[in-house]
Amino acid sequence: MAKVLARRLSIAAALVLAVVTAAFLLVEALPGGPGALPEDPRVPPAQAERLRAAWGLDRPLGERYVRFLLSALGGDWGPSLAQHRPAAEVIAGALPWTLLLSGTALLIELAGGLALGLAAARRPGGAFDRASSVGTLALRAVPGFWLALLLLSAFALRWPLAPAGGVSTPGLDGGPFARLADLAAHLALPALAIGLPAAAGAARFVRAALLEIAGEPFLAAARARGLTPRRVLFGHALRAATAPLVQLLGFSLGGVLSGSLAVEVVFAWPGMGRVVFDALAARDYPVLVAGAALSAVAVIAASALAELAHAALDPRVRDA
Amino acid sequence: MALRPGRFVATLGAALLAAGCGDAGSGPEPAREAAPAVATVGTTVDLAGVNELVSGGVRFTNEILDQLFLSLLAEQPDWAEHPPTLAPSLAESRELAADGRQLVFHLRADARWSDGAPVTAEDVRFTWRAQRAPEIAWAYAQSKEAIEDVEVVDARTVRFRFRHAYPYQVVDANDGRILPEHAWSALPFESWRRSEPWFRERLVTSGPFRLAAWDPGQEIVLEPNPESSGTTRPGLDRVVFRVVPDAAALVERLLAGEIDFLDGLTPRDAARVEASPRLRLAVSDARQFDYIAWNLRRAPFDDPEIRLALTLGIDRQALVDALWQGYARVAAGPVPAGVWARDPELAPWPYDPQRAREILARRGFRDADGDGLLERDGKPLAFELTTNSANRLRVEAAVLIRDQLRRIGVTVQPRLIEMNALGEVMRSGGFEALLGGWAIDTTLDFRPYFHSASIGDEGWNTIAYRNPEVDRLLDEVRAEPDLASARPRLVRVQRILHAEQPYTFLWEPRRLAAVARDLEGVEVSHLSAFGTLARWSRRSARD
Numbered sequence: 001m002a003k004v005l006a007r008r009l010s011i012a013a014a015l016v017l018a019v020v021t022a023a024f025l026l027v028e029a030l031p032g033g034p035g036a037l038p039e040d041p042r043v044p045p046a047q048a049e050r051l052r053a054a055w056g057l058d059r060p061l062g063e064r065y066v067r068f069l070l071s072a073l074g075g076d077w078g079p080s081l082a083q084h085r086p087a088a089e090v091i092a093g094a095l096p097w098t099l100l101l102s103g104t105a106l107l108i109e110l111a112g113g114l115a116l117g118l119a120a121a122r123r124p125g126g127a128f129d130r131a132s133s134v135g136t137l138a139l140r141a142v143p144g145f146w147l148a149l150l151l152l153s154a155f156a157l158r159w160p161l162a163p164a165g166g167v168s169t170p171g172l173d174g175g176p177f178a179r180l181a182d183l184a185a186h187l188a189l190p191a192l193a194i195g196l197p198a199a200a201g202a203a204r205f206v207r208a209a210l211l212e213i214a215g216e217p218f219l220a221a222a223r224a225r226g227l228t229p230r231r232v233l234f235g236h237a238l239r240a241a242t243a244p245l246v247q248l249l250g251f252s253l254g255g256v257l258s259g260s261l262a263v264e265v266v267f268a269w270p271g272m273g274r275v276v277f278d279a280l281a282a283r284d285y286p287v288l289v290a291g292a293a294l295s296a297v298a299v300i301a302a303s304a305l306a307e308l309a310h311a312a313l314d315p316r317v318r319d320a
Numbered sequence: 321m322a323l324r325p326g327r328f329v330a331t332l333g334a335a336l337l338a339a340g341c342g343d344a345g346s347g348p349e350p351a352r353e354a355a356p357a358v359a360t361v362g363t364t365v366d367l368a369g370v371n372e373l374v375s376g377g378v379r380f381t382n383e384i385l386d387q388l389f390l391s392l393l394a395e396q397p398d399w400a401e402h403p404p405t406l407a408p409s410l411a412e413s414r415e416l417a418a419d420g421r422q423l424v425f426h427l428r429a430d431a432r433w434s435d436g437a438p439v440t441a442e443d444v445r446f447t448w449r450a451q452r453a454p455e456i457a458w459a460y461a462q463s464k465e466a467i468e469d470v471e472v473v474d475a476r477t478v479r480f481r482f483r484h485a486y487p488y489q490v491v492d493a494n495d496g497r498i499l500p501e502h503a504w505s506a507l508p509f510e511s512w513r514r515s516e517p518w519f520r521e522r523l524v525t526s527g528p529f530r531l532a533a534w535d536p537g538q539e540i541v542l543e544p545n546p547e548s549s550g551t552t553r554p555g556l557d558r559v560v561f562r563v564v565p566d567a568a569a570l571v572e573r574l575l576a577g578e579i580d581f582l583d584g585l586t587p588r589d590a591a592r593v594e595a596s597p598r599l600r601l602a603v604s605d606a607r608q609f610d611y612i613a614w615n616l617r618r619a620p621f622d623d624p625e626i627r628l629a630l631t632l633g634i635d636r637q638a639l640v641d642a643l644w645q646g647y648a649r650v651a652a653g654p655v656p657a658g659v660w661a662r663d664p665e666l667a668p669w670p671y672d673p674q675r676a677r678e679i680l681a682r683r684g685f686r687d688a689d690g691d692g693l694l695e696r697d698g699k700p701l702a703f704e705l706t707t708n709s710a711n712r713l714r715v716e717a718a719v720l721i722r723d724q725l726r727r728i729g730v731t732v733q734p735r736l737i738e739m740n741a742l743g744e745v746m747r748s749g750g751f752e753a754l755l756g757g758w759a760i761d762t763t764l765d766f767r768p769y770f771h772s773a774s775i776g777d778e779g780w781n782t783i784a785y786r787n788p789e790v791d792r793l794l795d796e797v798r799a800e801p802d803l804a805s806a807r808p809r810l811v812r813v814q815r816i817l818h819a820e821q822p823y824t825f826l827w828e829p830r831r832l833a834a835v836a837r838d839l840e841g842v843e844v845s846h847l848s849a850f851g852t853l854a855r856w857s858r859r860s861a862r863d
Contacts, residue, residue, distance in 0.1 A: 031741030079514030270537035
């Protein structure tokens with residue numbers, strides 16, 4: 001077991017190193033290279049070169065890479081070229097917000113997907129199934145930024161049920177519970193903008209999985225043992241159908257730390273999507289590479305978790 | 321092992337609490353008991369930082385920093401008849417020595433930082449040292465190159481020593497806001513570019529406002545600086561700048577009444593603002609012109625006649641009407657209309673496709689194969705028009721220009737490039753024609769664009785334009801005792817550029833802002849959207 005774990009960890013470390021190296025080289029290869037330089041007639045290109053020197057970008061690529069890697073190993077990803085503070089601090093500032101938003105959206109995906117998929121699969125071809133099929137298809141087809149703008153216009157501006165953006169109400173006076181409620185209100189629309197299309201996809205997945213296993217022998221055996229249809233559905237069929245959904249969620253979980261740019265931009269949510277996008281625009285390589293490394297770790301960890309969960313949920317996999 | 325929902329929810333709840341109680345979740349101070357006069361300003365970009373030497377350069381940041389830090393003098397938006405006035409600010413007076421190489425500023429006795437410390441000559445010297453420090457590499461350090469030394473004569477007197485006299489010595493000496501020596505000198509210059517939070521923690525301001533709160537990516541809150549030495553005490557108790565990165569969402573929030581002021585509207589949004597009973601549209605000149613730069617290193621753009629034909633083939637009034645809906649003027653040269661140095665007799669070249677065809681025919685371009693497109697020596701008259709892919713207006717302009725030039729037989733292929741990559745393309749001269757825009761500054765120094773010495777690393781003459789007379793005139797402008805006396809030479813430069821068309825000058829855009837009708841004292845100018853922020857007030861708060 002320890003051997004397997006060590007092997008897996010070394011593969012994971014190699015993958016993270018490969019991602020970091022690729023991200024570092026990618027920024028280098030972009031036209032203009034690392035560090036956005038001002039385009040202003042009052043700033044001659046020669047002065048821009050002095051700025052590059054101040055950032056240490058005048059050193060040879062190999063030297064910069066080795067230095068960067070060594071300091072990153074020590075937890076120092078270097079200073080952000082655009083925000084003039086440690087890149088790790090920039091990432092650490094955005095990470096809780098992304099975790100919160102993506103985590104809530106993931107819950108909506110899981111709960112909404114299961115509930116809708118289950119309801120649709122109970123009477124395939126029935127009125128609810130047909131309506132749900134159209135609805136989920138429409139939600140999947142809508143571009144993310146458009147849905148975000150639609151939710152904003154409808155539920156924040158026309159019928160102001162939730163705040164239009166940000167993470168807190170300016171000048172809010174109240175205790176921790178008032179602040180928590182305020183945060184939840186700010187969270188609602190962006191989480192729905194991400195969670196609803198994902199839930200629509202999950203619902204179609206659950207429905208298909210339930211219909212696929214409807215004729216499986218283990219369900220017939222459960223029925224033969226005299227279990228009620230409800231217990232057969234919830235105790236056996238749903239559990240088996242949920243297993244592939246967990247794997248699907250594993251992929252979603254891997255992307256959780258990347259944030260959702262369109263939704264974050266529309267709702268002014270200070271998460272990783274915006275941080276990485278701004279860093280790309282500014283060619284801010286310390287932030288970009290730190291963000292890429294974090295995403296790589298998340299994807300690797302999420303895949304491992306999904307595999308374990310899948311095995312735990314589905315006896316066919318566990319016993320194979 | 322099963323994934324246990326209970327544990328998952330508990331973890332999420334902890335994250336909720338952690339995020340809710342973290343820094344970014346904390347709002348500004350609680351509202352006062354009496355309803356404060358507040359204005360909410362929308363912005364798509366955040367404040368880049370509080371230290372302009374490392375974070376300056378972005379227009380929004382500069383305009384906010386103007387409210388926090390004063391310069392020695394304050395440029396006024398009065399440049400229609402003469403070079404802009406530089407009014408007293410931290411300095412109450414100045415005098416230039418007879419040899420023209422020493423400039424003395426006398427600081428105001430009541431100039432104070434927000435912690436009560438006086439603004440002194442030491443602050444001025446400290447600022448100059450930081451501005452020219454190679455470790456900091458301030459983007460505008462070039463403006464200090466002719467300054468040999470800055471001497472502290474006494475606490476309220478400071479002397480700038482110049483290497484030589486030139487017309488905008490005062491402008492160069494005044495460039496940059498004065499920084500607090502007593503608060504910021506403890507950090508070595510080599511650490512400045514990685515220590516933005518350090519400056520924020522030790523922020524003291526000399527301007528009419530202080531930074532009451534800043535939630536990065538969320539909002540910036542300014543409150544009156546109680547120690548401000550200005551004669552005008554701000555009429556608002558608080559100005560909240562709300563950061564909404566998506567321009568469409570920001571406009572929706574403006575129209576829904578959440579935002580009181582929004583600068584940088586597109587012409588399409590301007591029409592919606594005009595239809596709103598709550599808002600009015602503020603229109604001012606922008607100190608900018610947009611252009612097509614022809615790369616003179618490449619044939620046929622090395623021929624001024626061809627360049628003129630291409631200008632005549634572009635219906636710029638139609639572009640202004642279609643893209644700007646009247647909120648721009650057709651440009652005639654690099655000095656926009658309404659600026660003191662503009663040649664009053666200069667009129668934009670007309671749209672004249674017939675004359676364009678005649679010129680091209682004289683230069684040997686014929687439609688030999690009858691396909692409607694011109695060729696010379698078997699080669700079509702075709703080029704790529706490069707522009708910034710993120711600028712929707714310029715992208716649309718490139719497409720319209722392609723259609724217009726096709727009518728005179730010229731093939732244009734728009735080439736859209738991301739902003740940073742475009743900068744690299746410009747610096748390397750890797751383009752045939754480039755659709756861009758320049759903002760001009762107080763000095764009207766056109767050497768960076770059109771002087772032959774600015775080809776290469778020392779300027780932005782990316783098209784390799786060379787004209788000895790223009791070089792001489794631009795050098796002479798720099799040698800004039802004052803900028804106003806340089807006017808005849810600047811007029812001559814405009815006429816040469818008009819005749820030779822190294823650029824096709826397209827339009828001079830106007831600056832569009834939405835203002836809530838009950839917000840008074842708002843005056844948007846080419847210098848700033850917030851130049852009169854200290855005079856803003858709410859009619860509803862006063863009533």
